[in-house]
Amino acid sequence: MGEILSLERFRLDKYSDFPKWYHEILKHAKIVDTRYPVKGMNVWMPYGLKALRMIQKIMINLLEETGHEEAYFPTMIPESVFSKEKDFLQGFGGETFVVEGTMTKKFNEKLFVRPTSETVMYYMWNIWIKGRKDLPLKMYQIVNVFRYETKMTHPILRVREIMSFIEAHTAHATSEEAEKQINEALNIYKKFFDSLLLPYFIVKTPPWDTFAGAEYNYDFITAMPDGKGLELGSVINLGQKFARAFDIKFMDSDGKTKYVYQTCYGVSERTLGAVIAIHGDKKGLFLPPIIAPIQVVIVPIARRDEQDIIEYARGISEKLSEAGIRTYLDDDPEHTPGWKYYFWEMKGVPTRIEIGRRELNNNTVTIARRDGAKKITVNINELIDKLRIIWTEINDYLRNKAIEHLKKMTIITDKPEEIGKGVKGLIITPWDGTKECAEELEEITGKQVLGEIIESPIKLPSLQGKTICNRKPDRYVLIGTTY
Numbered sequence: 422m423g424e425i426l427s428l429e430r431f432r433l434d435k436y437s438d439f440p441k442w443y444h445e446i447l448k449h450a451k452i453v454d455t456r457y458p459v460k461g462m463n464v465w466m467p468y469g470l471k472a473l474r475m476i477q478k479i480m481i482n483l484l485e486e487t488g489h490e491e492a493y494f495p496t497m498i499p500e501s502v503f504s505k506e507k508d509f510l511q512g513f514g515g516e517t518f519v520v521e522g523t524m525t526k527k528f529n530e531k532l533f534v535r536p537t538s539e540t541v542m543y544y545m546w547n548i549w550i551k552g553r554k555d556l557p558l559k560m561y562q563i564v565n566v567f568r569y570e571t572k573m574t575h576p577i578l579r580v581r582e583i584m585s586f587i588e589a590h591t592a593h594a595t596s597e598e599a600e601k602q603i604n605e606a607l608n609i610y611k612k613f614f615d616s617l618l619l620p621y622f623i624v625k626t627p628p629w630d631t632f633a634g635a636e637y638n639y640d641f642i643t644a645m646p647d648g649k650g651l652e653l654g655s656v657i658n659l660g661q662k663f664a665r666a667f668d669i670k671f672m673d674s675d676g677k678t679k680y681v682y683q684t685c686y687g688v689s690e691r692t693l694g695a696v697i698a699i700h701g702d703k704k705g706l707f708l709p710p711i712i713a714p715i716q717v718v719i720v721p722i723a724r725r726d727e728q729d730i731i732e733y734a735r736g737i738s739e740k741l742s743e744a745g746i747r748t749y750l751d752d753d754p755e756h757t758p759g760w761k762y763y764f765w766e767m768k769g770v771p772t773r774i775e776i777g778r779r780e781l782n783n784n785t786v787t788i789a790r791r792d793g794a795k796k797i798t799v800n801i802n803e804l805i806d807k808l809r810i811i812w813t814e815i816n817d818y819l820r821n822k823a824i825e826h827l828k829k830m831t832i833i834t835d836k837p838e839e840i841g842k843g844v845k846g847l848i849i850t851p852w853d854g855t856k857e858c859a860e861e862l863e864e865i866t867g868k869q870v871l872g873e874i875i876e877s878p879i880k881l882p883s884l885q886g887k888t889i890c891n892r893k894p895d896r897y898v899l900i901g902t903t904y
Contacts, residue, residue, distance in 0.1 A: 432703050439647035439698070444576070446697060450706050450768050453576050461574035461581030468768070471714035473585060473693050477563065479616055479711070480587050480688060483609045489559045489589055494541045496565070497532040503540050506666040512633020513537070516568045534567045539634065539659075539685065542590055543667040550681060552672045553594060557602070561589040577694035578651065578904045588687035592664075594673065599658060599682035603639075606656045606686045610641055613688070614653060618709050618819045619643055619695055620827040621653055622847075624872030624899050629856060636660035642871060642899060644830035645698050648845035650871060650901035653695060654688040699823050706769025707791055709819055710812040716747045717808065718765045722758050722777035734776045737786060737801060744805050766791060771815050772808060792818045828879055835886055837900075842867035847901040849874065851884055851894030858890040862900055865889065871899045 435442040447453050452469030465473070481491075497520065504510045518534040521527060535541060542560070550558060566583045574580055589606070593599045607623070614621050621641045632638045638657040642650050663669070664680040673679050700707040710716050719738050723730035731752055738750040749770075751761050758775070765773060773789040780786050780798070787798045788807065792815050799807045830846045837850045848866055852858060852873065859870040874881070874897040881897055888894045 434703060435646040435698070435701060439645065440575075442646070442701075443698060446701055446705055447576055452693075452697070455576050459581075461570060461579075463576050463580065463582075463584075465584060468714055469693070472696075472708060472712050473690055475712035475714065476617065476690075476692055476696075477585060477587065480609075480613055481563075483613055484561050484587075484589060487559075487605055487609060489561045489591075491562060492560045493562050493564070494538055494545065496535055498535055498541045500531040500533060502544050503533045505540065506634045506663055508662070509539060509634035509666075513568075516570065518567050518569060535564070536566055536568045537586075537687070538562065538564065538566070538588055539590070539663055540667075543663050543669060543683075546592060546681075547667050547669050550592060550669055550671050553674050556592060556594045556671060556681065557598060558592040559589070559602075560591070561587060563587050572904075575694075575904060577690055577697075578645075583689045585690045586687055587689070588685060590683065590685045592669065592681040592683050594671065594679070594681065596660075596682050599660075599684055602684045603656055603658050606684065607639060610654055610656060610686070610688070614641060614692075616711060617692065617696055618816060618823055619653065619692075619699060620823050620878045622874055622878070622899050623876040625875055626872040627854075627856065627859060627870060630870075630872075632657050634659060634662050634666075636662070639875065640872060642847075642901075642903075643695055643699065644827055644847050644901075645695075645904070646826075646830070648830055648847070648902070650847055650899075650903040651691065651695055651698075652903060653692060654686065656686040657684060659683040659685060699826055700819050701769070704763075704791075705767030707819065708769035708771060710771045710815060713769065713771055714747060715749045715765075715768070715770045716812075717741055717749075717772050717774055718761075718770045719748065719750045719774045719776065720758050720761045720765075721750075721752055722775060725754055727778070730776060730778065730781050733781045734774075737774065737776065737804070740801070741805070741808075746805070746808065762789070772811060790815060794818075824878060831879060833879070833881065837862060837889055838865050840866060847871075847899060849877075849879075849881065849897050849899055851886070851888050852896055852898035853888050853890065853892040853894055854896060855890070855892070858888055858892065859898070861889050862898065866900055868900045868902050871901055871903065873897070874899050 433442040451466045453463040453465050455463050457464050513536045517536045520532040566586045570581055591602050621643045624640050626638050636658045638655050640655050641653040645651050661680045669681050670678050719734050721730050721734040738748050741748040771791045775787040785798050785800050789796045832846050833849045884894050
């Protein structure tokens with residue numbers, strides 16, 4: 422009874438109190454446990470980890486399909502290696518954990534715990550890359566990275582141990598090849614976030630806020646229910662800065678020795694946080710079928726003595742599992758069917774199958790959907806095809822709902838001075854690209870200039886008039902407070 426009451430209290434509105442709503446979901450759906458006694462380092466529970474692994478599979482397949490190969494590089498980076506690129510050292514030095522020794526011995530050189538892997542990887546690339554035949558080099562790894570975040574930590578969204586960082590790194594013979602790789606990476610990420618039904622802006626960050634050691638970078642940004650922006654992932658052109666710092670050269674076909682051009686891009690478990698926040702509702706989680714650990718839950722409606730119904734349900738479960746559908750049969754006799762409906766909706770399972778005496782007698786099942794559409798009864802021979810059709814419809818529902826969410830969380834205006842500070846959401850306004858104008862926008866809105874909008878899922882009006890700095894605009898800028 423206590424668990425039922427706890428679930429009843431869960432019915433919260435994510436727009437009115439997002440932090441409470443979000444933490445309640447993580448707790449009740451058993452995504453992560455935040456009670457570990459190191460701030461910003463959370464324990465992943467099986468259900469949450471399964472959803473994360475499903476997300477990872479999508480990205481891994483996209484990387485493998487485009488010629489990236491998985492590798493692994495060490496966690497500890499000697500100070501002499503970490504400090505080779507000065508901008509990188511300055512950018513990450515303040516949030517990098519340092520190991521100076523053991524309990525009984527002090528090391529001759531400090532070891533840095535990787536906040537990201539450019540330096541450890543490129544030290545080895547200096548050894549590996551020798552000639553034109555070694556290029557292009559396209560690698561990725563899935564690792565933990567550690568950063569001492571000075572901002573307030575939030576489970577999955579902003580942490581000190583990023584548990585699942587999928588970072589890709591490439592090296593090329595020419596700048597043109599590197600630019601082509603940037604476009605490939607952008608397309609990989611677009612397919613990735615589109616498959617998760619997440620809407621996003623693609624922005625090019627301003628030069629003064631570019632990734633440490635980079636020429637330029639693109640960020641994928643979405644909006645959370647509290648109006649804050651969330652950086653989903655970055656695609657970065659490193660140019661030759663790291664190549665020069667680490668002396669990564671190759672003998673070209675013309676006989677000349679040249680520095681390589683490099684790119685990198687990465688995503689983390691933060692993506693799952695976005696899925697939870699954007700697709701979830703008052704009932705709890707709502708996981709897209711592609712990543713749901715359980716795509717179908719089967720709930721028999723039977724008394725303890727009606728084992729024929731249970732056996733029929735078990736046969737349906739086996740049939741679905743053999744077809745590759747992730748299925749769970751909830752034949753727990755301690756809870757009522759109504760309680761189970763509520764529970765599995767809270768866990769975000771996209772489809773539920775109900776089986777009672779009528780379904781057994783008619784060789785059918787009844788399908789209920791997490792999106793609240795009308796229940797339907799289908800013959801078991803049509804079940805698998807019907808489920809796949811339903812999932813397509815659920816995807817359409819989630820995609821459209823997510824776009825409406827983004828519109829709700831975004832203000833488009835050519836008069837940002839009229840908005841004032843403290844307004845909830847992201848702001849889009851005309852911009853001329855100058856730092857002077859960016860600083861004025863930040864001053865009047867109280868938010869940060871996130872970058873020039875390169876791609877928007879929301880149709881933007883034609884540029885006209887003047888910017889806040891009384892100049893002619895030639896682009897739109899995205900402004901917001903971020904995690």
